[in-house]
Amino acid sequence: MKIHFGIILSMNYAPSILGNIAATKGWDVTLHHYSHLDTDSDIEEALTKDRPDIVALSFLLFGRNLAFRIASVAKKMNIKVIAGGSHPTACPDDLVLSGMFDAVIIGDGMGVMDEILDGISDINGDVIYGKKHHDISLYTKRYFSDELKERIIQTKTIELLSSLGCPYNCYFCANTTKYSKIPNDILINSIVNAKKNYDIERLFVFDDMFVTNKNNIRDFRIQIEKLGYSFSYKRTQLRANIFNDEIAEELKLLGVEELTFGIETASERLLKFINKRISIEDIYRAAEICKKFNFAFNIYLMVGLPTQDKSDYEKTLEYVRQISPNNVHVYVFIPFPNTYLFNYCMDNGFIVKPIDYSNYLEIDPYSSEFTSSFIKPALSKIDYQMAHYYKHAFEMVIKEKQEDFIKSTLEKADKNKWILFGTDDFFYFILDKVNQYSFHNCIGYYDYDYQNGHKGRIYGFDNMVPRFNIKKINHLVDIIVITVHKQGKFYQQFIRPLLRKKIGFQGHIISVSTFNNT
Numbered sequence: 001m002k003i004h005f006g007i008i009l010s011m012n013y014a015p016s017i018l019g020n021i022a023a024t025k026g027w028d029v030t031l032h033h034y035s036h037l038d039t040d041s042d043i044e045e046a047l048t049k050d051r052p053d054i055v056a057l058s059f060l061l062f063g064r065n066l067a068f069r070i071a072s073v074a075k076k077m078n079i080k081v082i083a084g085g086s087h088p089t090a091c092p093d094d095l096v097l098s099g100m101f102d103a104v105i106i107g108d109g110m111g112v113m114d115e116i117l118d119g120i121s122d123i124n125g126d127v128i129y130g131k132k133h134h135d136i137s138l139y140t141k142r143y144f145s146d147e148l149k150e151r152i153i154q155t156k157t158i159e160l161l162s163s164l165g166c167p168y169n170c171y172f173c174a175n176t177t178k179y180s181k182i183p184n185d186i187l188i189n190s191i192v193n194a195k196k197n198y199d200i201e202r203l204f205v206f207d208d209m210f211v212t213n214k215n216n217i218r219d220f221r222i223q224i225e226k227l228g229y230s231f232s233y234k235r236t237q238l239r240a241n242i243f244n245d246e247i248a249e250e251l252k253l254l255g256v257e258e259l260t261f262g263i264e265t266a267s268e269r270l271l272k273f274i275n276k277r278i279s280i281e282d283i284y285r286a287a288e289i290c291k292k293f294n295f296a297f298n299i300y301l302m303v304g305l306p307t308q309d310k311s312d313y314e315k316t317l318e319y320v321r322q323i324s325p326n327n328v329h330v331y332v333f334i335p336f337p338n339t340y341l342f343n344y345c346m347d348n349g350f351i352v353k354p355i356d357y358s359n360y361l362e363i364d365p366y367s368s369e370f371t372s373s374f375i376k377p378a379l380s381k382i383d384y385q386m387a388h389y390y391k392h393a394f395e396m397v398i399k400e401k402q403e404d405f406i407k408s409t410l411e412k413a414d415k416n417k418w419i420l421f422g423t424d425d426f427f428y429f430i431l432d433k434v435n436q437y438s439f440h441n442c443i444g445y446y447d448y449d450y451q452n453g454h455k456g457r458i459y460g461f462d463n464m465v466p467r468f469n470i471k472k473i474n475h476l477v478d479i480i481v482i483t484v485h486k487q488g489k490f491y492q493q494f495i496r497p498l499l500r501k502k503i504g505f506q507g508h509i510i511s512v513s514t515f516n517n518t
Contacts, residue, residue, distance in 0.1 A: 004052035019143035062365035090338035266319035444468025
């Protein structure tokens with residue numbers, strides 16, 4: 001029997017752990033990345049090539065339309081389709097009424113995957129209530145396609161899940177899973193296997209609860225050190241209310257350089273309204289500790305929240321100006337189904353009924369504004385003009401600080417033939433700047449994760465810089481501009497060896513990172 005996991009909008013983790021269960025049971029597993037750019041013919045071609053018995057889809061709200069298109073094609077080919085993830089969990093009726101899904105899983109599919117596979121011939125439009133798997137180690141054991149293996153090898157980075165669910169209950173969050181911490185020995189065993197199999201150098205813990213207290217992070221650090229390993233860490237996230245000097249010291253010893261906090265707002269009233277369970281004192285203290293221990297201090301903010309007014313925005317703008325974080329990521333509030341704020345919006349006239357999930361609040365997740373500009377959900381009683389103004393104001397505090405350094409660094413490089421080299425969002429932010437400034441000697445860019453990490457992704461700017469053929473680097477390039485700082489582990493352990501030894505570049509390497517360069 002063969003099962004085909006559709007990976008939608010780069011959601012790799014759930015399909016990979018579910019795929020491992022299926023593979024362990026003897027199923028032939030394939031994982032396929034789908035993009036919104038794929039036509040129905042492309043989807044049919046992929047399924048014809050695989051010839052699966054089941055198509056399994058796990059998706060978020062804004063992956064819904066693509067998931068429905070895949071399911072529609074699969075059903076026409078008489079392939080059974082099962083679905084799970086946050087949107088099926090929150091809105092199972094949306095899937096059931098479509099008639100395109102043979103099973104809809106509500107909640108955690110890990111604990112019911114065995115019985116679904118064993119009884120697949122009998123399912124017919126069933127709603128199945130999920131549960132946690134009794135063996136928590138299975139949440140770290142993953143099945144990788146050749147494409148995913150290549151991505152790990154190419155980026156030297158692997159994703160980690162350190163916990164299930166969350167012990168907090170922020171009213172905007174769609175995470176409804178009961179909280180469990182994955183024990184350190186299980187987590188480290190998965191890291192050891194990844195190091196042996198793929199020679200990884202960087203860990204990306206994408207949940208917020210990697211850091212819970214000083215003892216837990218100290219135990220993790222000591223176990224890593226005893227094994228003789230040293231990793232860099234991509235954008236470690238944690239909560240301001242638990243952060244203190246002792247945790248900062250442990251993270252510094254571990255090798256973490258960059259911390260990201262979900263601040264959301266610097267208004268005490270609004271923090272209480274969204275049930276964030278952090279205080280103004282917490283968010284100021286977090287910034288002071290980061291400065292003391294030389295961590296990059298990044299924050300998430302929200303605009304367009306119900307009841308958010310000018311006073312709330314001004315308090316947050318004052319905070320951003322005083323603290324001057326390294327990066328500010330500003331998001332427009334979108335009420336996700338099955339959350340407290342979604343129900344609040346329904347009950348208080350912010351959302352007009354009935355809800356059309358195929359065009360949810362008139363948001364197009366594939367438009368350039370979804371990632372680069374300003375989303376304007378069709379919510380009533382929200383002053384989006386004010387939200388847009390303050391979103392821009394928050395971002396400009398940081399951009400104005402960065403602008404001179406970025407421009408002067410690129411102008412220095414432009415005295416010779418050069419390329420931009422890197423990956424991830426900051427790399428594309430710099431590429432946008434290269435297009436804006438119209439440099440004369442930039443002959444290209446190279447995203448070392450382009451084929452996998454940014455396949456079909458939209459960045460919202462007209463890119464006039466060509467992708468560079470890295471094989472020609474020593475014949476044409478004098479300078480490589482990188483987007484990570486040169487004092488960090490990731491540069492020392494991965495980027496520099498990649499450029500110097502593997503690619504054989506002998507010219508100058510200049511960093512345009514605004515952290516540890518200014």
